[in-house]
Amino acid sequence: MSATQGFYFYFWWFDMLLLFIGGVIITIFIGICFEKNLRAKPALFILAFLVGATMLIGVFWEFFEWILEHTLFLNSMPPHNPTLEDLLSDLLMDLIGSLVASLWYLRSKKLIYEAVS
Numbered sequence: 832m833s834a835t836q837g838f839y840f841y842f843w844w845f846d847m848l849l850l851f852i853g854g855v856i857i858t859i860f861i862g863i864c865f866e867k868n869l870r871a872k873p874a875l876f877i878l879a880f881l882v883g884a885t886m887l888i889g890v891f892w893e894f895f896e897w898i899l900e901h902t903l904f905l906n907s908m909p910p911h912n913p914t915l916e917d918l919l920s921d922l923l924m925d926l927i928g929s930l931v932a933s934l935w936y937l938r939s940k941k942l943i944y945e946a947v948s
Contacts, residue, residue, distance in 0.1 A: 853925065858882070862932075878937060889925035
C-alpha cells in the first residue's frame with residue numbers, strides 16, 4: 832500500500848519508520864516466543880539474544896529483497912535505491928527498533944537494573 836500510494840516518494844523517512852517499527856515488532860514477537868527459555872538467563876544474555884535474533888531476521892530480509900530485485904527485477908519500494916548506504920540504514924533502523932524493544936522487555940521483566948549494574 833505504501834508503494835502504491837506514493838508514501839516513499841512524499842515522505843523520505845517513511846521507510847525508516849517502518850523498519851524501526853518492524854524491529855520493535857519482531858523483537859517483541861521473539862521475546863514472547865522464547866519467554867520460557869529466557870526466564871532464568873542474565874539480562875545481558877537476553878538483550879544480546881533478542882537483538883541478535885532480530886538482526887539475523889533483518890539480514891535475511893535484505894537478502895530476500897536483493898534476490899527479488901536481481902532475479903525477478905522487482906523493486907520492493909519504488910523509488911528504491913539498492914545501495915550499501917540504503918542497506919546499512921535499513922539494518923540500523925532494525926537495530927535501533929530492536930534495542931528499544933529489548934530494553935522495554937527487560938524493564939517490564941524488572942531485569943533492566945541487573946543489566947546496567
